[in-house]
Amino acid sequence: MAASLDRYSRGKADEVMFMLIICEKFGWGYDEYLTQPVWFIEALRAKMVIDNKREEIASKRSRIK
Numbered sequence: 344m345a346a347s348l349d350r351y352s353r354g355k356a357d358e359v360m361f362m363l364i365i366c367e368k369f370g371w372g373y374d375e376y377l378t379q380p381v382w383f384i385e386a387l388r389a390k391m392v393i394d395n396k397r398e399e400i401a402s403k404r405s406r407i408k
Contacts (some may be wrong), residue, residue: 361388361391362376365384365387397400
């Protein structure tokens with residue numbers, strides 16, 4: 344768990360942190376997370392990666408202006 348927290352503090356989310364982020368975002372508990380279809384969790388992960396990249400790009404552009 345300490346390694347997960349360390350990576351997260353540096354901007355990287357491993358499997359454990361990703362699960363916690365999703366649970367927090369949707370108000371789920373551990374059991375609710377586990378009952379979701381794998382394809383749905385994978386789609387959420389992909390969307391989060393894309394959204395984060397878009398936010399990074401927008402942030403960089405706003406600093407340049």
